[in-house]
Each structure stands twice: as C-alpha cells, then as structure tokens.
Amino acid sequence: MAPLGIGIVGTGFAAAAHVDALRRLPEARLVAVAASSDAKAERFAARTGAERGYGDWRALLEDDAVEVVHDCTPNHLHAPLNAAALDAGKHLLSEKPLGVDSGETAALASQAAAAGLVAGVCFNYRHYPLVRQLKGMLGAGGEGRAHAVRGAYLQDWLLEETDWNWRLEPERAGASRAVGDIGSHWLDLVEHVTGDRVVAVCAELGRLHERRVRPAETTETFAHATGEGDPVEIRTEDFAHVLLRFRSGCRGLLAISQVTAGRKNRLLLEVDTPRAAFAWDQEEPNTLWIGRRDGANAALPRDPALLRDDAAPLAHYPGGHQEGWPDALRNLVAEFYAAVVAHREWRPYEPSFATFADAHRTMRLVEAVVESDRRSGWVEVAAER
Ligand SMILES: NC(=O)c1ccc[n+]([C@@H]2O[C@H](COP(=O)([O-])OP(=O)(O)OC[C@H]3O[C@@H](n4cnc5c(N)ncnc54)[C@H](O)[C@@H]3O)[C@@H](O)[C@H]2O)c1
Numbered sequence: 442m443a444p445l446g447i448g449i450v451g452t453g454f455a456a457a458a459h460v461d462a463l464r465r466l467p468e469a470r471l472v473a474v475a476a477s478s479d480a481k482a483e484r485f486a487a488r489t490g491a492e493r494g495y496g497d498w499r500a501l502l503e504d505d506a507v508e509v510v511h512d513c514t515p516n517h518l519h520a521p522l523n524a525a526a527l528d529a530g531k532h533l534l535s536e537k538p539l540g541v542d543s544g545e546t547a548a549l550a551s552q553a554a555a556a557g558l559v560a561g562v563c564f565n566y567r568h569y570p571l572v573r574q575l576k577g578m579l580g581a582g583g584e585g586r587a588h589a590v591r592g593a594y595l596q597d598w599l600l601e602e603t604d605w606n607w608r609l610e611p612e613r614a615g616a617s618r619a620v621g622d623i624g625s626h627w628l629d630l631v632e633h634v635t636g637d638r639v640v641a642v643c644a645e646l647g648r649l650h651e652r653r654v655r656p657a658e659t660t661e662t663f664a665h666a667t668g669e670g671d672p673v674e675i676r677t678e679d680f681a682h683v684l685l686r687f688r689s690g691c692r693g694l695l696a697i698s699q700v701t702a703g704r705k706n707r708l709l710l711e712v713d714t715p716r717a718a719f720a721w722d723q724e725e726p727n728t729l730w731i732g733r734r735d736g737a738n739a740a741l742p743r744d745p746a747l748l749r750d751d752a753a754p755l756a757h758y759p760g761g762h763q764e765g766w767p768d769a770l771r772n773l774v775a776e777f778y779a780a781v782v783a784h785r786e787w788r789p790y791e792p793s794f795a796t797f798a799d800a801h802r803t804m805r806l807v808e809a810v811v812e813s814d815r816r817s818g819w820v821e822v823a824a825e826r
Pocket residue numbers: 450451452453454455456475476477497498513514515516518536537538563564565607622661662
C-alpha cells in the first residue's frame with residue numbers, strides 16, 4: 442500500500458508530539474506542515490523532515506498529496522480549519538477541544554457525519570493499555586456496575602501570576618480554561634471507560650490570580666515567561682470542583698486545577714463497583730490499582746502477558762519497560778490510521794478514538810459546568826439525538 446500523505450498544521454507542543462507519533466507509523470509520509478508564517482513553516486519542516494512548509498494552512502489544504510490533516514493549532518482556529526479540511530475531502534485528526542463553544546462543535550459534528558471521511562479528536566488518555574484494560578474489565582460485567590467515580594486533573598504550569606500562554610485569552614481558548622483544556626480529557630475518559638453518560642453537574646469555578654502579567658513575546662506551552670510585561674485581567678478559571686450525576690445513578694466527584702504545585706499532569710480516575718475499586722493515575726500509568734475487601738489488593742502491571750486481549754496490543758514492551766504519554770498518543774494515531782486504511786479499502790471500522798460527535802458532547806459538558814457555576818446550582822445535560 443502507498444503511504445498516506447500527511448499535513449500537520451501548527452508547530453508547537455502538540456504538533457511536535459504528533460510528528461513523533463507519526464514517525465513510529467510505517468504507513469505515514471509527512472508531506473507538509475503549515476505555520477503562521479513562511480519562515481516558521483520552513484524551520485519546522487527542516488526540523489521534522491516534512492517535504493514542504495506552508496505559511497498559510499489554506500495552501501496545505503490545496504495540496505493534493507495531503508490526504509490526512511492533523512489540526513494542532515490553538516482552539517479558536519479549530520472550527521474554520523476543520524470545516525475547510527473536511528470540505529477539501531481530507532481525513533482529519535483534530536486536537537481538542539474541537540471548537541471554542543458548542544455552536545462550533547455541533548456544526549463540525551454534523552459536517553463530519555455527512556462527509557464520509559475519517560474524523561477523530563485527540564482525547565489521547567483513552568489509548569493507554571491499562572485504561573483499555575479497565576474499560577474491558579468494567580464492560581465484562583463481573584465486577585458489577587460502577588456506583589461512584591472520583592478523580593482529578595491537576596497541573597502546576599500556570600501557578601505563578603507571571604505564567605502566560607494563549608490559553609489565558611478566552612478569544613483564543615474559549616470561555617472555559619482549566620475545565621475546557623484539561624477537565625475535558627477527564628470527562629471524555631470517564632464516559633468512555635464506564636460507558637455511562639453524565640446527565641447533570643454541580644460545579645464551582647475558582648481563580649488564584651485575578652490579574653496576570655502578559656509578556657511582550659509569545660510563550661510556548663509549558664515554558665516559563667520572563668515575568669516582564671503588562672498586567673491583564675483574567676476571566677477564566679484556574680481550578681474547578683464538580684459533582685456529577687450519571688444516567689445509571691452513578692455519582693461522581695472531580696477536581697481540576699492548573700495551579701496545584703508539584704502536580705505536573707496528574708489525571709487520576711477512580712471507579713468503585715460493588716466487588717472492586719479501581720484507580721489509574723496518568724503520572725504512574727504502568728500500574729492499575731485494584732482494591733478488594735475480602736482479599737489482597739492488587740497492582741496490575743502494564744505487562745502485555747497479563748492484559749486482556751483487547752488491551753495487550755496497546756503495550757509495546759514487556760512489563761517493567763515503562764511506557765507513557767508519547768506511547769498512548771502513538772496508540773491513538775495508529776488506531777486512527779487503521780481506520781483511514783479501512784476506509785480506503787472500503788472496510789467498516791469501529792472508532793476507538795473520540796469522534797466529532799463525542800467531542801461535541803464533551804463541549805456540552807464543559808459548558809454545563811460553566812453554567813452551573815454561574816447559576817450556583819445543578820445543571821442538567823439534556824440528551825441530544
Ligand atoms: N491532547 C493533548 O493532550 C494536548 C496537549 C497539548 C495541546 N493540545 C491541544 O493542541 C492545540 C495546540 O496546543 P499547543 O499546546 O501545541 O499550543 P502551542 O502554543 O505550543 O502551539 C500552537 C501552534 O499553533 C501555531 N499557530 C498559531 N496560529 C497559526 C496559524 N494561523 N496557522 C498555523 N499555525 C498557527 C503556533 O505558531 C504554534 O506553533 C490546542 O488545541 C490544545 O488544546 C492537546
């Protein structure tokens with residue numbers, strides 16, 4: 442089979458991670474990258490080995506050799522770029538969130554459903570071997586239905602008032618920051634793993650800094666700014682606490698923060714069932730904790746020899762040879778491209794990755810959280826056909 446021609450838009454943290462994942466995929470050929478200027482695009486092309494660089498993403502979409510587009514731009518560009526990519530007949534892997542609000546994500550979800558192309562969204566935490574294991578164990582039913590879930594997504598890279606990133610500007614990131622940026626990952630994950638649906642939320646949002654210092658020069662994601670610049674009023678949340686009700690009757694509790702010292706990327710998911718409790722922590726992703734009342738607790742290692750048949754293929758090395766964040770993104774990219782190949786060969790495929798419809802649903806949950814804080818009470822999330 443001829444390799445698939447790929448175009449990546451954006452040259453920052455996410456784009457570099459996508460390139461790394463694609464390098465481990467035999468059917469991938471990085472045809473082009475696009476950036477906000479010609480010079481940036483050429484530099485990124487030289488760094489990544491892309492065949493060409495474009496200073497405008499529209500030119501990348503006109504390139505017939507590009508069959509698949511990765512959208513790794515800031516959030517406000519997702520809607521126009523994703524809509525144009527689908528119009529141009531490209532398969533599309535978009536970074537999350539799919540848009541800046543549910544108006545944008547609804548339109549994109551309908552467009553993707555009608556397009557007959559493969560369209561996915563990077564909710565990459567679905568693609569860890571032990572997450573797949575947990576989903577499989579819960580789905581098998583032997584542990585009983587989940588009655589409570591707890592968790593958190595905590596980071597510290599925006600702790601100081603001098604920390605700056607485009608995510609602090611609602612015009613570029615959307616009306617929610619901590620919840621939209623990282624809470625969305627947890628919300629997608631909990632529904633994916635349990636198969637349940639959140640039907641109501643009660644949330645309170647918080648802010649550590651009412652003002653922050655915006656540097657004159659742009660700052661890369663996760664980088665430290667110099668501390669010199671203009672004070673700017675902050676309108677989005679640094680942290681959030683959320684109660685959740687699920688369709689099955691399950692209850693949930695979630696803490697989200699970008700200002701928790703020492704927590705770098707701590708996505709924690711705990712699931713309680715009548716016969717066992719489970720805990721998985723992204724900062725220690727090679728172990729799934731399983732709690733039992735009438736027997737010894739277990740720490741299941743990420744060892745393909747010990748995993749279920751559906752989870753083992755996501756583990757690429759034997760137990761003890763640790764894998765983590767880049768490996769899960771590689772799994773997402775590989776499963777997305779397996780769907781593209783199936784599409785090319787007219788074979789059906791079942792997406793393991795988040796679809797545009799899933800990402801629209803997650804955006805509706807994020808908006809319900811913001812609305813709940815505004816109203817100081819529970820907000821129902823209406824079912825959508
Ligand atoms: N799935 C994940 O775990 C994950 C992790 C990080 C970021 N993200 C998502 O990836 C996206 C990018 O975030 P990031 O952290 O890489 O940000 P970043 O600031 O590091 O990179 C954004 C890039 O987009 C480029 N850009 C800006 N305007 C452009 C334009 N008009 N044309 C082409 N390129 C343009 C910037 O120059 C920059 O290189 C966001 O939507 C974010 O939510 C997802």
